[in-house]
Amino acid sequence: MSDAETYAERLFAASMSTYETFGVYAGLRLGWFAALADESLTSTELAERTSTQERYCREFCEFMASLGTLTVTTGSPTSRRFALPPGPAEVLLDEQSLNYLGPLGRMAVAAGRRIDDLLDAYRTGGGVSWADLGNDARESQAALNRPWFTRRLGPALADVPDLHAELGRAGARIADVGCGGGWSALALARAYPDATVIGLDVDEPSISAARSAAEAEGLADRVSFVLANGATLTELGPFDAAFAFECLHDMPRPVEVLTAIRDAVRPGGPVVIMDEAVDDEFRAPAGEIDQCMYAFSLFICLPDGLSSSPSAGTGTVMRPSTLADYARHAGFSAVTVLPISDFGFFRFYRLS
Template sequence: MTITEHEARVAPEPIDTESTADTVDDAAVDAFGERMFASILGAVETMAVHVGGRLGWYDALSGGAALAAPELAARTDTDARYAREWLEQQASVGILTVDDPAAPADERRYSLPAHAEPVLTDRRNLAYIAPLARMFAAASQAMPGILDAYRTGGGVSWQQFGADARESQAEGNRPWFDAMPAVLADVPHVHEALSRPDARIADVGMGLGWSSIALASAYPQLRVEGFDVDTASVVAAGENAREAGVADRVRFQATDAAELAEHGPFDAIFAFECIHDLPHPVEVLRAMRDAVRPGGSVVIMDEAVADAFAPNAGDLDRLMYGFSLFVCLPDGRSHGSSAATGTVMRPDTLRGYAREAGWSDVRVIVPEFGFWRFYELI
């Protein structure tokens, strides 16, 4: 048999493109194309929101200010031509309003509507979500490393994501941490532990320290020990505590939470939105069990994702998969032998980690708190 004959025998059947095309629903193609186009437009808006936040343009436009491009540039020490393009883009998508669209380009005056200020500029408001744009911008800067990790099974560490990721997470969480003590006050045994004279608690993975500061501010006798492996976060958290006037009762250290038992015992231990990031969560949960006093509480705040995976998920799961794809999973896998949990940590996943660490079970004590829920290990 000749090579040509062999090729003829093993060659795949030709694809009938006309027949395949006949089976495709043109309306479905158009609808899916429109969905993808809308997603791309959303990505453009996200990048533009990041620019406006980082350059101080939204802040300059807040409070009813109506500014033309040269004025905005002068107030923020930025370039007027870029400012003009951004202002036009923001008005074109309906974020900003413009007084006289027909005026010459550099004379048009733009304003930030009052309803947009809590979302884009009010850093203590629960509606403030502008930092989400900054987080995904940080991920885009790390994209070459993320792609390499996807090919090799490696990771991209929190340190590699840089200040944008660290600061955006802290800014986005801060309003919720400010509100958190009032929520925990409705959980009697947790409130009792925090109210105990000279109570001492641990805040695992405290980041820039806003969770520790919020608890110390709400409970004047409370002493808080914060633990984080990111040195830059520890330094910034210390400065935040000093500015908040609680540095005499709040202390931060760059320590692996797996060593928590060496620093105990604690009346209560908290881990706010970090267990899913940990490369070795079982070790940390075991250390928590060894570090808490008998009868003390161990409380985990993590993402309030659905109990189980399902196609066509809700918005919260969709957002958390975004964080997982581009931040949390690459960070988790930047450490050896990582559990690789990812942001979408289902309740049964946490329950499995807890039982492996020697706990009996996990119960939900606050089912919904913004993007999160509170669990207690028992």
């Protein structure tokens, strides 16, 4: 097989995966998958259950069955019964599962909606902000990270004894910088019941969603969320510890943010950055994590970071050496990798 034929096969498979992603997005937004997880339905029953049109339901069900996502009984086109089996149902619908990837397509759709703006940015500079990408982007990121924070963050930190002891101090004040939808802050509060947690973010809809989540989780007495500006962190300090979960690479001026964190945390207090577990150096072909992060970077994170000027233009693929350089310029003397493994695509760094 020629190189052209090999790449043609790969590109065809990638294109088909794109349409599968769009199908998943439609199936989730229209309630088709949720209905088919409850019981097997004909396309007519699915249309009635979800207030959608039968002919489109039939095409969706046959498409997903052709991919093996749905099971199907034999029969005429309108008598076939379709169902979503437990495995795909967990991945698509179970918001607490570590296998939950249902919202992944929302990020791709968010970028797709702004493709003309992205192309303009690639030509002339500037970017496309998180606010421009809208609810599909912000809500999908929060939803994808939620099970990892809810189920794994507390135990992961407990496995680092000195960090665990500092976070568990009575009356500890913990800052969650770039908190997004708030699930990391809520996880910190559950893990350390003697602490108060303050989440900060520049995105107003995310702060609103975080406040609602705190109320729903019964943690609003110990977790608060603040719409941040450049001076907010210093004004709210001092803190006993600070975290920045998967957000530093999005920030246009990461050194300024790290400097503000250093100034706001008491001397010796832990500063922890969780970011993507990319390779130490660029290589091509790259591993799956780097490939995935380059995809997010080109269409989501780098345009967001470059939407504000001046900008470091970090992008999602923030190598450990890049973070170490930012930390050094912010006044930190050391960056160490914490012994936390098996935490999705992420790596934890402690700055001191």
